[in-house]
Amino acid sequence: MVKECYDSLILDVDGVVWLEGTNIEENIRLIRKAIDEGVSVVFLTNNATRSRKIYSILLSDAIGREISVSQIVNSAFSAAEWLKRAKGPSRVFPIGEEGLIVELQLAGHLTFGITEWRYADVVVVGLDRYITYHKLMAAHKALTRNNAFFLITNRDPAYPVTGGTIPGAGAIVSFLETSTGRKVDHNAGKPGEWILKLALEHAGRPENPLLVGDRLDIDIEMGLKAGIDSMLVLTGVTKKPPESSMGYMVAKDLYSAYEKGIIRFCKR
């Protein structure tokens, strides 16, 4: 199943490009090489707190190459884009940070505030580190009284930080599922099919893409389901190689995989 060479890299960001603000040079070195050799590179992350424009600035700075907005697929963009294609421009009550609101508005949706929940046909939930009871109450009301569509950016339960974890978007989703008795209508993030499809679209529909991530339950699970070659790198959440790795590759980091000949690039 391992391809001779890859014409595209679909890369997770946290744990692959950087970890808590520190660049992971062993991976970046190979990402830079891939870009220089004309391989199509797309960044795929569940983080919805930043807009793609902000990501393009941060990633360009980290990698030392120009990374365009079209090379970035985060779950804020994924949710906004899914909604646009499925339902057209919509009236949204968002729970999330600036990145989610910017992407929803760029996709042509209207975003309503806490006192305006009555106008929302869709509730979109992402990580919101400024969440309040009032915001949750407004989303609850839109879901129960307007029967708003329940769209989420991801279901990640928690995020790793130094010394442990912090609650993720999934914890906010669970709050609303509990309070409303409803289930999510669509998950636009990893490990769902849709966000990977969108990333491949942005990579120019490559013939031999390689998916790279640091989480088995999110990145690798998604790649395996889609039948795409997937590589777990041990630079992020997963520190030790799993006892058995059926159907996917494991590498200490991307550059060492390249040096061992596990990753080779082909021109498209």
Ligand SMILES: [Mg+2]
């Ligand atoms: Mg990650």
